[in-house]
Amino acid sequence: MPTVKSSMQGKICMVTGANSGIGKATALALAQLGATVVMVCRDRARGEEAKSEITTKSRNNAVDLLQADLSSQQSIRQLVGNFQHHYTHLQVLINNAGAAFPGRRETVDGLEMTLAVNYLAPFLLTNVLLDVLKASAPARIVNVSSATQASGYIQMDDLQAEKHYRSAYGQSKLAEVLFTYELARRLQGTGVTANCLHPGFVATNFGQSSTAPVIRTAVKFISRLGMSPEEGAKTSIYLASSPEVEGVTGTYFVKSIPKRSAAISYDESLQRQLWEQSAKLVNV
Numbered sequence: 001m002p003t004v005k006s007s008m009q010g011k012i013c014m015v016t017g018a019n020s021g022i023g024k025a026t027a028l029a030l031a032q033l034g035a036t037v038v039m040v041c042r043d044r045a046r047g048e049e050a051k052s053e054i055t056t057k058s059r060n061n062a063v064d065l066l067q068a069d070l071s072s073q074q075s076i077r078q079l080v081g082n083f084q085h086h087y088t089h090l091q092v093l094i095n096n097a098g099a100a101f102p103g104r105r106e107t108v109d110g111l112e113m114t115l116a117v118n119y120l121a122p123f124l125l126t127n128v129l130l131d132v133l134k135a136s137a138p139a140r141i142v143n144v145s146s147a148t149q150a151s152g153y154i155q156m157d158d159l160q161a162e163k164h165y166r167s168a169y170g171q172s173k174l175a176e177v178l179f180t181y182e183l184a185r186r187l188q189g190t191g192v193t194a195n196c197l198h199p200g201f202v203a204t205n206f207g208q209s210s211t212a213p214v215i216r217t218a219v220k221f222i223s224r225l226g227m228s229p230e231e232g233a234k235t236s237i238y239l240a241s242s243p244e245v246e247g248v249t250g251t252y253f254v255k256s257i258p259k260r261s262a263a264i265s266y267d268e269s270l271q272r273q274l275w276e277q278s279a280k281l282v283n284v
């Protein structure tokens, strides 16, 4: 544990997708700041390996691993049950896990996979953790979106991308931004903030297994020219821990600086419509 008391000591932080890339670098940095870190990982073996690396590097034993497949609503609800079995507080939730898929496929709940993992999972996980976050205030929710939110559009009549799959990733990342803004408004006065971010183009495992030519080309380009996961995690860490953003909410950040997101993301009627539709899809 760090010898100098940091502002994160005594705080419980949950990071999804914490075994790889930006999520792992975020979990390590928060552990180094003295926080209790709850890593959420899909695969236990990969999670254990990352946990052991984080514990060793941070010299912080307060690193925990919870397993969940975020494409499954049952798994998300079980995750929250497991979390609440061990913890009564949560000061930071970082919805980081994400993926891109070469073609349309469905989850066990019959939902389009990209929307389910990148957007509906954070929506459900956040909603079922809201009471504990409010009870732990001041608390922060950080949603890892992407610059692709700017090229995305929300197809309210085709959220499941049945007619048009190509824009599914952009749609999911724009949905995360709309969700963040609506959530921030709903949380006014509770002491819980909600912000979102683009991490930059980061050399990680992202899209590595994809066979889609467009994703493979982007991955090749990013793996050569992209920043390190440590660099890519900086905005997540800043939003999770910096006193500079205490009380700041409903904002999109790039390189730890507030930026405008896509014009459509500020449409409050669309934010509300998306929230209501999402609540039906995940039964909250």
Ligand SMILES: NC(=O)c1ccc[n+]([C@@H]2O[C@H](COP(=O)([O-])OP(=O)(O)OC[C@H]3O[C@@H](n4cnc5c(N)ncnc54)[C@H](OP(=O)(O)O)[C@@H]3O)[C@@H](O)[C@H]2O)c1
Residues within 6 Å of the ligand: 016, 017, 018, 019, 020, 021, 022, 023, 040, 041, 042, 043, 046, 068, 069, 070, 071, 096, 097, 098, 099, 117, 144, 145, 146, 147, 198, 199, 200, 201, 202, 203, 204, 205, 206, 207, 222, 226
């Ligand atoms: N890299 C970039 O340039 C970039 C740019 C903009 C935004 N982002 C966003 O940054 C976030 C982190 O991505 P990354 O670049 O660090 O990629 P990464 O190295 O592939 O990490 C993604 C993490 O998400 C987890 N994950 C994926 N599907 C999951 C599921 N169904 N259940 C549970 N966990 C799941 C992965 O677990 P497994 O290891 O088990 O697959 C992994 O831990 C994503 O939201 C991504 O959209 C990345």
